[in-house]
Amino acid sequence: MSSDRAEALRLWAQRECVREDDSTKLFSVVARRYVREIFPTKSVQTRKDNDKELANLLKLFTQMPIDAIAPMHVREYMDIRGQTAKVRANREKALLSHIFNKAREWGYTALQNPCQGVKGFKETGRSRYITDAEFDQVKAQAHFTVIDAMDLALLTGQRPADVLKLKRTDIRDGALWIVQNKTGQRLGVEITGEQAAVIARINERPRQAISAYLIQDENGQPLTQCALRSRFDKARTLAKVDFQFRDIRAKAATDTGDLAHSQMLLGHKNCEMTEHYVKTRTGARVKPLR
Incomplete structure (x- = not known):
């Protein structure tokens, strides 16, 4: 495995994609393709951030068909994650939204993005000044x-x-x-x-x-x-x-x-x-x- 976790995840996706039939249209299938094709186009830091975000998304959505993910599921995910990490929950929802948009482009689904209309948490910018x-x-x-x-x-x-x-x-x-x-x-x-x-x-x-x-x-x-x-x-x-x-x-x-x-x-x-x-x-x- 590569020492770069994001790169390791990409290599994992390359190996795993042949073991699961794309016709199942599971979230995990779409996520693997996303890691394989989209991760390499992002900056190193963004890949590292997305790596952590995707790991959390997979805990809930791995075995769900992409068509089965509804706004209520996204809301439930946000409420659970928001109890301990509101900002991270917002970032994870953004990644889920992008993955779903790619799923639409790739033909895995024709449904509306379930993240649309699901309100994120309010964020306040840092205001710390160093003397x-x-x-x-x-x-x-x-x-x-x-x-x-x-x-x-x-x-x-x-x-x-x-x-x-x-x-x-x-x-x-x-x-x-x-x-x-x-x-x-x-x-x-x-x-x-x-x-x-x-x-x-x-x-x-x-x-x-x-x-x-x-x-x-x-x-x-x-x-x-x-x-x-x-x-x-x-x-x-x-x-x-x-x-x-x-x-x-x-x-x-x-x-x-x-x-x-x-x-x-x-x-x-x-x-x-x-x-x-x-x-x-x-x-x-x-x-x-x-």
């Missing part, structure tokens, strides 16, 4: 790989997965070039000022081995998302600060003080998206009555 003091407190307790990741995440405004995949070859023409996993957006962040100092610090650090990745341990091994999460959580606990690593991206957007700059740095398609992103952290600044 400079909190940021420094966590860094003071962190492993050097986490410090490198935190600094690059703040200076580039990128998501954790995009920061961890940065390579030395991404440094070209005076910029650090990034292709965002989520959007495919390509941007070059100029290597000047503090960012130049951080990259120089990373390159000059003594190591037993050097790999292609900017963020790596003393043995030249790239920092994985699992290792980042574990080491960051440890530093956060020691510092007694409760922000999440992903909140660093919002701090980058907020601290520029310039919406146009923030929009370009984060790779947002429009300024309204960036403005909402920033205001949920800092609030709107208004004049007094008098």
Whole structure:
């Protein structure tokens, strides 16, 4: 089995698809085809998320014919999952909806999507703003790989997965070039000022081995998302600060003080998206009555 669970699931689907007659039109049959044909078109992170979501969907719908899945079943699923994981329930319903739409395209069913009209749970966006003091407190307790990741995440405004995949070859023409996993957006962040100092610090650090990745341990091994999460959580606990690593991206957007700059740095398609992103952290600044 591949170490990548999403890839392992795809390989499983390739093997299992020949063991079950497609004429049964079970949800599991459609799910296997979805994994086989649609998963490879998605980003690595999306595949990993869908892997977990599909595992939960299969617990209930595996042996149900696709035509038998009705809105009442989706509602029941949402109510059960919503007791412990409302946001995950919403994501799982979205995946179920997409699988059902594909089932319609592939001829497994002609029925209306059962997810249509089934209300999801209300979600509230994160509003956590990291102060400079909190940021420094966590860094003071962190492993050097986490410090490198935190600094690059703040200076580039990128998501954790995009920061961890940065390579030395991404440094070209005076910029650090990034292709965002989520959007495919390509941007070059100029290597000047503090960012130049951080990259120089990373390159000059003594190591037993050097790999292609900017963020790596003393043995030249790239920092994985699992290792980042574990080491960051440890530093956060020691510092007694409760922000999440992903909140660093919002701090980058907020601290520029310039919406146009923030929009370009984060790779947002429009300024309204960036403005909402920033205001949920800092609030709107208004004049007094008098």
